[in-house]
Amino acid sequence: MANTDVLVVGGGPAGVLSALTIAKKGYKVILIDAKPFEEIGNKICGDAINLGPLKLLEKELGIPLPHGEEVADIVEALVFQTDRVTFPLFGDGFVLNRHPYGQRLLKIAVESGVEVRADTKAVSAIVDETSVTGALVREKGNKEAYEIKAYITIDCSGRNYQIRKTIPSELFPNLERKMAKRDVAASYREIIRLKEDHHYEKKILLIYDSIIPEPGYFWIFSKGTKRLNIGIGWYLDMSVEKGMKELFRDVLHKYYPPRTYEVEDKGGYTIPTRYPLMNAVASGFIAAGDSAFHVNPFSAEGHGPALSAGYYAGKIASEALKAKDVTEQQLWGYNIAVMKDFGLSHTKLQLFTEALRKVKTPGLEYLFKRKILTQDQFMTLHGGNSLGKVDIFKIILKGFPRYDLLYNLYKIAKGVQKFDHLFARYPSTPQGFSEWENEFMSIMNDIRNW
Template sequence: MEKECDVLVVGGGPAGVIASYVAVKEGKSVYLTDTKIYEQIGNKTCGDALSLEHTEFLKEKTGIDHPTGKEVSDTIDTLILATEKIELPINLPGYVVDRHIYGQRLLKIAELEGVSILPQMKALRSYIKGETVIGAYFKNLETKKEEIIKSKVTIDCSGASFILRKTLPKGRFRKIETNLLQDEIVPSYREIIRLRDDHPYHNKIYLIYDNSIPQPGYFWFFSKGKNELNAGIGWKLSKDEKGNSMRKVYREILHKYYSPDSYEILDGRGYIIPLRYPLLNHVANGFLTAGDAACHVDPSTAEGHGPALVAGYFAGLQASQAIEGGEATTERLWNYNKNIFMNFGLNHLKKQLLTDVITSIKMEGVDFIFKRKILTTEEFSNISEGGNLNILSILEKIIRSSPHWGYLFKLRTFSKGMKILPDFFNRYPSSPHSYNSWLNEFFPWYQSIRNKIL
């Protein structure tokens, strides 16, 4: 069985739903597929945070309203990065959402606009002709039969599995990454718990860096409203950490805050997050990728919901514009890359360096830096945004760093890297023809900065 459309979107998460909505608004015929039954599309296991910045973007660009009513478990004003000794507050207005209810609203908005929803369709692989993606192969989970959907543009929003991107033949799609390294994958576990008494985490997200968690992993608390919490844990997958039981470590940390008889478990699930800087190129002939499938998760907080909404908007728009210009070649889709880096991609590349610093100096290093006042919270915010350390205070900081001068070296390397990064992306190529020369300059530099930090 074979279907055809202008735009095929694989995956009904936030990136996929918004990409399909935008494309159909642009007058394109759109199929949106998902493995789940219709009623479960959007029901993703995660930390449930969504920043106000991204919902405002969505409202401005599409008119879709902010989360409201039962979609909102609690509001957020502050992100707290906590170790066993210090707490670093960061202003971060937003929401803790019910992903299922909010996701279903977005799905119905897209469907009402004209998107054809195809549930219970398991994507198997990309459909390739020469050096162009012309659709995808699926297994219909209801009929158990294989089906083909052909399209002018295929958008991979399949999440952490990135099933379409990973099945692109590497020899014919050299400009786009088709794999993930083991240490770019974060297995996680979370529970929704109901407490006997209310909790102190309203309007806050707590990311807790506990010494029992392999770095740069963390434990979290997100408020789900009165007496309920989303509590979870995650760390990067590596051969050195395979012996650790995630649920065991989770339970030990949870019981530092709540005794076993003070809560009941409403739901518990594991999931996988691709955690690294975004793809440096997201497009190929007839192909785009967005959301978790494109590594759009914030490397420092693992928040991927908001970036997925933004990426979905630009993916749907770029796919539509490419079709209107004729054949959807890599060149006609290329501006999608620029839009990603201008909106959140560059910031995520910076945050990758911040995560590398935390990985390298570990929690005792973070505690040391702030306890000795090597950094103030204001200076930390400054270098996080690409500023340098104050030269006039360097000597004083060196004295305070004793005997851990290496911490200061890593912070200065991080700060210098943050200042240079924007220049590379100001020079990001305007077409795929000069991409390889740019990549050959940027990638060795970026890896050298990371290696010096790590």
């Protein structure tokens, strides 16, 4: 007998959106989070977010865009920068104050009927012979764990992916369980207050500094005229001689020498940063947000995708409850929605990340400085589209004699094409998935080993 229709584990953006979408349809939802209620939504982050997912929530759920104290700055441009090159791209969005925004979403969830159990940690999944049936949970200060039984359990526990990793592997062969070191980035950031106004208003900068192992980067995001969110991050499989905080300080002091700023807040955490799980459902189970690798693998933006994935998880779960069928087959529509929204584009962006591991910052500088790759062409590839024949010819001419770089561009363009064809055949049901996934892995492994 279930205690609730749906159990959502984690009250970050993915969890709150899943929970409120389902509660708005009239189903019973329990949301648990390890944090105290008033701390839910407060996360160490770069705080930048694209407009797209926020517009989706406004359109589908009537959730107003961030406003008032939730907005630290508006974003009008995303700028790639190295020691020698600056490469502006356009982008609409916000730099948020995540805590008040997260608390507003939580309030909407509560008003929609979600029961929130704060200070409550999921320990492991509960399963029967065919399905995930809830989770074993423990309240803070209480040694005894207890069970919450649900028809559907949604894992939104972020980097911990507490439910997905504790589902017995033999039960659902289509569901991946691991999180490899090369797919997780370590990251550290500070919010600083400057004595003088800065020059980064309405901008977010991704800085590829040669002392940070590629494809890692240093970021500067404006949080108003005198405040900046500044951070650093790289993959866990990279070896670096200095500690992260020491390297952070070295790079920061190139821009702001000691005593020109005060640190308001600081902290670090890890970010799963890879192409998304190709399947994130099992009978009675959905994974959304960081727990399903929904972070953009190039920019490490995961807030927006977590909101969108949370909405899709909630929508598909509500439809399954209505149909009284929570099998993998019924929940499969969630995979299709994610693939259509950002699954394919994030997979293509993985190609850029792999290329950057190979060509390194000087290679990137060469491409941009010699204008081998123009801003428009970069945007085309970055958006996951192929370049025209004339463009490719021009690139080859201008790329002489750095054919190693051209080879990497060629691999990106080829990979983009292959994924386009493969994703057009993404299975409409779980049948045929394992064959499709083998094909996917063979392309991905080829790219990773080129």
